[in-house]
Amino acid sequence: MPARDCALCPRLQAFRHDNRKKYPDWFNAPVPAFGDADVEVLIVGLAPGLQGANRTGRPFTGDYAGDLLYATLLETGFAEGKYEERPDDSLKLRNCRIANAVHCVPPQNKPLPLEINTCRQFLIARIHEMPQLRAIVALGRIAHDSTVKTLGLSASRAPFAHGAVHEAGKHRLYDSYHCSRYNTNTGVLTPEMFGSVFARVRADLG
Numbered sequence: 001m002p003a004r005d006c007a008l009c010p011r012l013q014a015f016r017h018d019n020r021k022k023y024p025d026w027f028n029a030p031v032p033a034f035g036d037a038d039v040e041v042l043i044v045g046l047a048p049g050l051q052g053a054n055r056t057g058r059p060f061t062g063d064y065a066g067d068l069l070y071a072t073l074l075e076t077g078f079a080e081g082k083y084e085e086r087p088d089d090s091l092k093l094r095n096c097r098i099a100n101a102v103h104c105v106p107p108q109n110k111p112l113p114l115e116i117n118t119c120r121q122f123l124i125a126r127i128h129e130m131p132q133l134r135a136i137v138a139l140g141r142i143a144h145d146s147t148v149k150t151l152g153l154s155a156s157r158a159p160f161a162h163g164a165v166h167e168a169g170k171h172r173l174y175d176s177y178h179c180s181r182y183n184t185n186t187g188v189l190t191p192e193m194f195g196s197v198f199a200r201v202r203a204d205l206g
C-alpha cells in the first residue's frame with residue numbers, strides 16, 4: 001500500500017496536496033483496498049474518483065460508479081448490508097475485495113501511462129497477498145491492461161472486451177466496461193450487462 005504522502009508520481013502528489021488545501025476534511029490520500037485478503041474475488045477499478053473514494057477513503061464510495069457496483073454486488077451475493085455512500089455504513093463484502101489500478105485520484109480522472117506503470121507494484125502486491133484468489137474482475141480497459149501485465153499475460157492473446165474471460169494460471173480474468181455514469185448514460189453499459197459479469201463469476205466459483 002502506498003504511504004499517505006507517496007511521492008512516486010509527482011503530478012498525483014501535487015494534485016493530492018492541492019485537494020488537501022481545498023477540502024481538508026476529505027481523505028485525500030492513496031485509497032486502500034476494501035475487503036479481506038483471504039477471498040476468491042478481486043475487483044480492479046481505474047482510480048479513486050475526486051468526490052468518491054478520494055473524499056471517503058473507500059473504493060467506489062460516494063459517486064455514481066459505486067451506486068451501480070455495490071447494487072450489483074448485493075444482488076449477486078458478493079456483499080451484504082446497505083450501501084449508504086459512506087465508509088461507516090453497514091455494507092460488508094462477501095468473498096470479494098476491491099482495489100484500483102491507480103491508488104491516487106488523477107486530474108480529470110485520467111492517469112498517465114507512467115503513473116499506471118508506477119502504481120502497478122501495489123496491484124501486484126494485492127494479488128500476492130491473496131492466497132485464495134481465483135477470479136479478477138477488471139472494470140474498464142485501463143484496469144484490464146494493468147491486470148494483464150500484472151498476471152504476465154500477452155496483451156494480444158487477452159484483448160479487452162466486455163464479458164470476455166481470460167485464463168491466467170490459477171487465476172481467471174473477467175472483463176467489464178467500467179460502471180461509470182458516462183458508460184451507463186450512453187448505453188455502453190446497462191445494469192443487466194454489468195450484472196451478467198458478476199453472475200458468471202458466481203457461477204464459475206461454484
